[in-house]
Amino acid sequence: MLNKLTFANLAHRPVRTILSILAIAVEVTMILTLVGVSNGTLHESARRARGTGADILVRPPGSSALSSLSSAPMSDKLPAILAAEPHITLATGTMVQPLELFDTITGLDMDQFATMSGGFRFLKGGLPVLDTDMIVDEPYAREKHLQVGSTLTLITHEWHISGIYEPGKLARICVKLSALQRFTGNPGRLSQVYLKVDDPSHAQAIVDALRAKYPGYQIYTLEYFTSLLSVNSLGLLRNFTYVVIGIAMIVGFIVVFMAMYTAVLERTREIGILKAVGSSSSLILNMLLRETLLLAVIGTVVGILLTYGTQWLMLHVVPNSLTQETVYAWWPIAGAIAIAGAMIGAIIPGIKAVQQDATEALSYE
Amino acid sequence: MSETSIIEVRDLTKTYRVGDVDVEALRGVNLDVTPGEFIAVVGSSGSGKSTLFNILGGLTPPTGGSVHINGKDLSHMSNAERTNLRKDTVGFVFQKYNLLPTLSAEDNIRIVRYIAGHATDFDPHFKEILSLLGIEDRLKHKPRALSGGQQQRVAIARALVNGPAILLADEPTGNLDSKNSTAVLNLLRDLNQRLGQTILMITHDEQAAAFAHRKVHMHDGQLI
Ligand SMILES: Nc1ncnc2c1ncn2[C@@H]1O[C@H](COP(=O)(O)OP(=O)(O)OP(=O)(O)O)[C@@H](O)[C@H]1O
Ligand SMILES: [Mg+2]
Numbered sequence: 001m002l003n004k005l006t007f008a009n010l011a012h013r014p015v016r017t018i019l020s021i022l023a024i025a026v027e028v029t030m031i032l033t034l035v036g037v038s039n040g041t042l043h044e045s046a047r048r049a050r051g052t053g054a055d056i057l058v059r060p061p062g063s064s065a066l067s068s069l070s071s072a073p074m075s076d077k078l079p080a081i082l083a084a085e086p087h088i089t090l091a092t093g094t095m096v097q098p099l100e101l102f103d104t105i106t107g108l109d110m111d112q113f114a115t116m117s118g119g120f121r122f123l124k125g126g127l128p129v130l131d132t133d134m135i136v137d138e139p140y141a142r143e144k145h146l147q148v149g150s151t152l153t154l155i156t157h158e159w160h161i162s163g164i165y166e167p168g169k170l171a172r173i174c175v176k177l178s179a180l181q182r183f184t185g186n187p188g189r190l191s192q193v194y195l196k197v198d199d200p201s202h203a204q205a206i207v208d209a210l211r212a213k214y215p216g217y218q219i220y221t222l223e224y225f226t227s228l229l230s231v232n233s234l235g236l237l238r239n240f241t242y243v244v245i246g247i248a249m250i251v252g253f254i255v256v257f258m259a260m261y262t263a264v265l266e267r268t269r270e271i272g273i274l275k276a277v278g279s280s281s282s283l284i285l286n287m288l289l290r291e292t293l294l295l296a297v298i299g300t301v302v303g304i305l306l307t308y309g310t311q312w313l314m315l316h317v318v319p320n321s322l323t324q325e326t327v328y329a330w331w332p333i334a335g336a337i338a339i340a341g342a343m344i345g346a347i348i349p350g351i352k353a354v355q356q357d358a359t360e361a362l363s364y365e
Numbered sequence: 366m367s368e369t370s371i372i373e374v375r376d377l378t379k380t381y382r383v384g385d386v387d388v389e390a391l392r393g394v395n396l397d398v399t400p401g402e403f404i405a406v407v408g409s410s411g412s413g414k415s416t417l418f419n420i421l422g423g424l425t426p427p428t429g430g431s432v433h434i435n436g437k438d439l440s441h442m443s444n445a446e447r448t449n450l451r452k453d454t455v456g457f458v459f460q461k462y463n464l465l466p467t468l469s470a471e472d473n474i475r476i477v478r479y480i481a482g483h484a485t486d487f488d489p490h491f492k493e494i495l496s497l498l499g500i501e502d503r504l505k506h507k508p509r510a511l512s513g514g515q516q517q518r519v520a521i522a523r524a525l526v527n528g529p530a531i532l533l534a535d536e537p538t539g540n541l542d543s544k545n546s547t548a549v550l551n552l553l554r555d556l557n558q559r560l561g562q563t564i565l566m567i568t569h570d571e572q573a574a575a576f577a578h579r580k581v582h583m584h585d586g587q588l589i
Contacts, residue, residue, distance in 0.1 A: 001472075001479035008467035273463045276424060277477045277523070278452030280445065359424045362463060 002283075006290045009263070016259055021299045023255035024338050027248040028303025031334040033310045033324065034244050038237055040323035046226035051169040053117035054092075054194035055203045057225050058082065061216030074190040076181075079112075085213075087197050087206050090116050093190035094170070095180050097155060105134075105154060106171035107180025116196050117169060124148045125163035131179035134159035137167040157183050194222075249341040252299075256292060256345030264288070264349040271353050272361025281354040288350045289343065296342040300335040371530055371563050372398035372421065376430035379416050379586075390416040392586035393430070398531070403557040403564045405574035408583030414567045417583070418535045421565065422455045423447035435530040452481035456524030456532045460539035462516040464508040470519040471504035474526050481527045491526055497555060498522055514545030521552065525562065532556070534566040538573055550576040 010017045049057075060073040079091035092112035097105045110127050114120070120127070123138055125148035134154075136146060141164045146152060150161045159175065181187050197206055203221040210219050264271070271284060311324045379391040390413045398404055408414050419425040420432060423439060426447070432439040435454055442450065451457075464473045475485040487495070495501050498518045508516050517537060524532055534553065538546035554576050556562045566577060574580045581588050 001476050001485055004472060005465070005468060005476060008472075012467045269463070270465050270467075273465060274480070275448070276422070276451060276457050276463070277480055278448055278450075279480050280448050283480065359419050362459065362461075 002287060002290060005287060006294060009267075009291060010294065013263070013266075016262070017295065020255055020259040020295045021302055024252050024296055024299025024342060025302035025306055027252040027341070028300050028334045028338050029306040029310060030248045031245055031337060032304065032307040032327070032330055034241055035327050035330045035334075036307065036311065036324040037314075038241065039327050040325035042237075043325065044323045047168050048170055048172075049222060049226050051117060052113075052194055052222070053196065054222055055197045055200045056088075056195040056207055056210070057220050057222055058193040058195065058210070058214075059218040059220075060191070061218070074193065076177075076188045076190050078190065079193050082193060082195060082210075085206075085210065087199065087202065088195050089198050090196040091193055092116055093177070093193045095177055095184075095186065095189065096171075096191040097180060097184050099154060099173075103173065104171065105173045105175060105180060107175050107177040108170070109177050113170070116194060120163070120165040120169055120174075122163045122165050125161070128162050128174075128176050128179075130160070130162075131176055131182070132157070132159055133162035134173065134175045135163040135165055136161060136174075137165055137169070137172045139167055140172045155183065245337060249337055252296075252338055252341035253345040256295065256342040257348065259295070260288060260292060260346045260349035261352070263291070264353045267353075268356060268361045268364045271356055272358050272364065275356075275358040276362060284353050285350045288346055288353060292342050292346040293339065296339040297335070299342075300331075300338050303334065303338070304331055369399050370397045370433070371400045371402075371435055372396060372565065373433040374417075374421075374430070375432075377417075377420065377427055377432060378429040379413070379420060379425070380428045389586055391420070391427075394583075394586070394588050396581065396588060398563065398565060400530075400563055401557070401561045402579065403554065403577045404566070404579045404581065405577035406565065406567045406581055406583055406588075407569060407571060407574045409569060412583045413586040414569075414583050415535055416586075418533055418565075418567050421531075422457055422533050423450040453527050454530050456527065456529035458517070458520050458524050458532065458534040458537045460536035462508070462513070462520045462540070464516055464519060464523070466508055469505055469507055470500065470511065470515075473508070473519060474504075474523045477523050477526055483527065487526070490528075491522075494525055494556070494560070495522060497559070498552060512545070513541050514548055517541060517545070517549050518552065521549070521556075525556070531563045531565060534564065536568055537566060538568070538570070546573065 058078070074093070076093050079093045082088060083091040090112065092109050095107040097107070099105060120135065125135070128135055134152065140146070141161070144152070146161050146164070148161055148164060152159045152161065154173075181189060197203055203223070207219050207221050211217070274284060307326070311326065314324050374394055374396040377391055377394040378389070381388040381390055394417060406414055406417065416425070420427050420439070421434065423442065424447075426442070427440050430440065434450065437450065437454070439447070439450070464470070465476070468476065478485045498521060500515060500518045500522065503511055503515055503519070508519070511519065517540075521537075537553070538549055541549060550573055553564055553566065557564050564577075566573070568574055583589075
């Protein structure tokens with residue numbers, strides 16, 4: 001019976017109901033999209049790192065595992081020294097030049113990288129020949145409308161696209177190492193060094209040995225490095241996620257507060273009637289909370305569906321941007337956040353409803 | 366308290382405080398109503414009729430004196446106890462029908478059974494009341510689709526569905542034209558005569574009061 005009244009009340013004000021549901025849905029989508037993009041992008045990075053075929057990663061002293069490499073502090077003599085260490089079969093250095101946003105240009109020794117990773121799989125064109133040649137992965141080419149032979153200006157240089165390769169290999173934009181070193185004024189400098197070992201199952205032991213010998217250098221197994229690429233181990237991203245969740249929750253709270261507050265005001269008389277026929281305070285509260293819960297649950301479902309919409313948009317409208325994954329584990333979390341925000345929003349209107357004097361409510365116009 | 370009274374009011378006072386001013390709405394009311402009686406309280410506007418109605422129905426606590434309904438003392442009841450009183454002991458009919466606009470007539474009645482904690486289907490006795498009220502074929506409609514007279518009859522059905530000891534009606538015909546007023550008053554009289562329903566009706570209309578067994582006059586917060 002109470003459910004019937006709840007449905008009847010929601011159906012009575014369809015616009016308010018739909019707006020409340022939409023607001024909660026947007027709240028849920030905000031959270032799920034953020035989490036999906038964080039996870040998707042990190043997993044994509046991990047996939048690319050694995051695509052290098054390397055077993056060990058060496059980064060300069062003083063850097064943290066995941067800080068972006070804005071400088072190239074290591075000498076390019078290092079790979080040769082490292083290659084001479086026991087069990088190491090191959091060492092190749094790369095240089096990373098950040099671009100705007102999340103993009104970077106990576107300079108690498110094409111021959112060494114090919115030996116290590118098995119080489120790029122080109123969909124069109126092939127390896128850079130000239131210093132001004134550049135290769136990009138397919139999603140980047142698609143988004144920027146690049147063809148083999150196109151020119152592109154990055155870091156104030158004009159590049160010619162010589163090849164377009166399948167994604168998942170180290171980086172999205174690659175040029176010859178020497179060219180990038182020269183153009184950025186870092187001749188002979190490297191950002192990181194990738195090592196391949198004879199027996200990958202002993203990678204950790206080799207890392208330990210290298211760390212002892214080269215103190216200060218950040219040396220990891222690639223396995224460990226990719227495991228770091230998760231939301232939880234990235235403090236910055238984690239805090240950002242919390243901030244967005246907080247904002248989303250506040251928005252949901254305000255909307256539900258407004259919706260339920262106007263509902264209580266508008267139903268002053270009806271609440272008076274319910275009290276006159278013997279409704280207890282808890283019944284009145286129960287009624288309002290049920291209504292809120294229903295809004296929040298429907299809003300959550302709509303929000304989850306909307307997330308598929310944002311995923312589709314990301315994929316089709318801006319393919320190169322961020323990769324969004326569907327993170328099922330966050331469905332209940334986002335739902336719980338939305339429901340909690342909504343319930344908190346219903347508390348004050350609920351108290352107002354309970355405290356209304358029945359006789360005054362009945363004479364309310 | 367006398368064994369025979371279903372309503373027993375002694376020296377009842379009610380004072381409202383409006384700002385710094387005390388408004389004495391009831392100033393020593395005494396009243397006895399026996400079971401099965403149909404009594405009308407008549408008085409001019411502002412004489413305190415609705416205040417008495419609200420106190421008898423447990424909507425407002427009294428300031429002084431004693432009130433017993435069906436043997437229960439209202440003067441010392443807590444809010445929750447008065448809420449319980451409204452579930453089963455008294456039924457209300459208001460001037461402005463006061464049906465829930467989002468529910469059908471039938472559900473307006475059922476929800477009162479639900480609130481009182483009873484099964485929501487109608488027993489044969491109540492079906493008889495429905496047929497007496499002549500609203501069986503209008504039950505699926507929302508209040509908006511009903512005439513004032515029909516709405517008031519639904520409200521009467523709602524007031525009776527839990528079998529209250531007394532039916533309180535405050536200006537039940539105040540919003541109705543004379544034809545519908547007469548119909549509703551006749552119904553109240555029928556309910557009283559056929560089913561023995563105790564009714565206390567408030568009105569400022571002497572003609573309406575004539576349908577009752579007994580009339581008491583309220584003047585300036587006192588019954589005379
Ligand atoms: N909630 C209240 N707060 C303050 N004063 C009130 C309140 N309710 C009633 N009064 C005052 O108490 C007195 C009696 O009011 P009441 O409503 O009982 O009169 P009434 O006989 O029902 O009048 P009417 O025929 O107009 O309905 C009036 O002076 C009124 O202003
Ligand atoms: Mg009145």
